[in-house]
Amino acid sequence: MPDDAAQIRALITKWAESVHRGDLDGVLADHTEDIVMYDVPPPHEGLHGLAAYRATRPPFFARQAQGACFDIEFLDVTAGKDAACAHALLRCGTPGEPAEHPTLRLRLTLGLRKERGRRLVAQEHHSFPHD
Amino acid sequence: MPDDAAQIRALITKWAESVHRGDLDGVLADHTEDIVMYDVPPPHEGLHGLAAYRATRPPFFARQAQGACFDIEFLDVTAGKDAACAHALLRCGTPGEPAEHPTLRLRLTLGLRKERGRRLVAQEHHSFPHD
Numbered sequence: 001m002p003d004d005a006a007q008i009r010a011l012i013t014k015w016a017e018s019v020h021r022g023d024l025d026g027v028l029a030d031h032t033e034d035i036v037m038y039d040v041p042p043p044h045e046g047l048h049g050l051a052a053y054r055a056t057r058p059p060f061f062a063r064q065a066q067g068a069c070f071d072i073e074f075l076d077v078t079a080g081k082d083a084a085c086a087h088a089l090l091r092c093g094t095p096g097e098p099a100e101h102p103t104l105r106l107r108l109t110l111g112l113r114k115e116r117g118r119r120l121v122a123q124e125h126h127s128f129p130h131d
Numbered sequence: 132m133p134d135d136a137a138q139i140r141a142l143i144t145k146w147a148e149s150v151h152r153g154d155l156d157g158v159l160a161d162h163t164e165d166i167v168m169y170d171v172p173p174p175h176e177g178l179h180g181l182a183a184y185r186a187t188r189p190p191f192f193a194r195q196a197q198g199a200c201f202d203i204e205f206l207d208v209t210a211g212k213d214a215a216c217a218h219a220l221l222r223c224g225t226p227g228e229p230a231e232h233p234t235l236r237l238r239l240t241l242g243l244r245k246e247r248g249r250r251l252v253a254q255e256h257h258s259f260p261h262d
Contacts (some may be wrong), residue, residue, distance in 0.1 A: 036207070036218055038238040042260045045205075045220060045236065074176075076167070078244050078253055080214025085242030087167055087254050089176060105176060107169040109240045109256040111216030113209050122209055123218050125240040127258030129173045 004079035008112060011119060012075060012086060020070040022061035028054060031121045032113070038125040040106070068094040073105060084112040084119065104128065135210035139243060142250060143206060143217060151201040153192035159185060162252045163244070169256040171237070199225040204236060215243040215250065235259065 011030050018026025028050065037047040039056065047053050064070060074089040089105040111123030142161050149157025159181065168178040170187065178184050195201060205220040220236040242254030 038218065038240065038258065038260075040261050042262065044238060044260045046218075046238065078214050078242055080211040080244070083209050083211025083214045083216060085214060085216040085254060087169065087177075087242065087256065107175060107177065107256060107258075109169065109242065109254060111209055111218065111240065111242070113211070123216060123240060125218065125238060125256045125258065127169065127238075127256065128261060129169075129175045130171050130259060130261075131173065 004081075004084070005077045008077045008079055008084055008086060008119060009075060011112075011121075012077075012088070012110065013072060015121070016070055016072050016090070019057075019060070020064050022064055024054065024057055024061075027057055030119065032115065035121065036123050038127070040126050040128060063094065066094060068092060082114045086110045086112070135212075135215070136208045139208045139210055139215055139217060139250060140206060142243075142252075143208075143219070143241065144203060146252070147201055147203050147221070150188075150191070151195050153195055155185065155188055155192075158188055161250065163246065166252065167254050169258070171257050171259060194225065197225060199223060213245045217241045217243070 015027060015030060031050060033050050035050055035053050037053050039047060047056060069091050071091045072088055073091055075086060077086045078084060088108040090108055092106045107127050109125040110121055112119050113122050146158060146161060162181060164181050166181055166184050168184050170178060178187060200222050202222045203219055204222055206217060208217045209215060219239040221239055223237045238258050240256040241252055243250050244253050
């Protein structure tokens with residue numbers, strides 16, 4: 001049996017692969033109904049709820065379909081019995097972008113909680129730094 | 132006795148007040164030695180370790196001393212027995228900036244874990260959205 005941290009790593013890895021494939025069911029499978037997402041684009045106050053989160057995915061999928069990647073390069077998980085958190089760096093450029101910013105990575109933080117024994121993502125924070 | 136979530140809210144509130152006052156000991160009091168911070172400025176891969184985190188605080192304190200605020204406007208905590216996470220929106224402009232971006236808020240996500248029975252912040256993620 002994989003331990004808690006390994007289970008969470010597997011959940012996040014599967015989610016990232018679903019994002020890249022444009023698999024909406026896979027992307028939403030392990031998220032809470034009240035998910036809050038601080039995304040790279042506005043609004044700064046975040047997307048609140050699974051319907052709002054779901055609505056923003058198709059444009060992102062379109063970008064993936066045009067050749068962008070969404071590859072986890074680094075992932076660290078802090079797993080508690082009920083709550084957990086994780087932070088990660090991802091390569092997510094389109095083919096044209098790496099020439100300008102070959103080393104820039106998306107910073108991602110996730111917050112998870114358990115509902116009826118299942119780990120679910122309740123918070124996502126995606127960002128790039130500002131110079 | 133305050134419950135877990137209330138204790139974490141108090142810890143985060145005290146930390147934000149210490150940031151605003153420029154109280155370095157207060158800012159560092161409840162952080163792990165291996166704190167990872169994804170900050171608004173580069174580097175995108177984050178600051179790793181308490182010494183690196185500490186080193187970036189004085190310039191931020193100088194900005195606070197020039198009239199910037201660092202006020203928590205919204206804070207939500209998911210408290211587990213051992214791990215926990217929180218997300219927040221903060222007003223953190225200088226007096227000149229609110230005229231341009233009066234409603235813009237800093238997005239903050241925190242990850243906490245317990246060490247010897249004490250809650251400590253192990254991850255911070257600060258960002259603004261990109262248009």
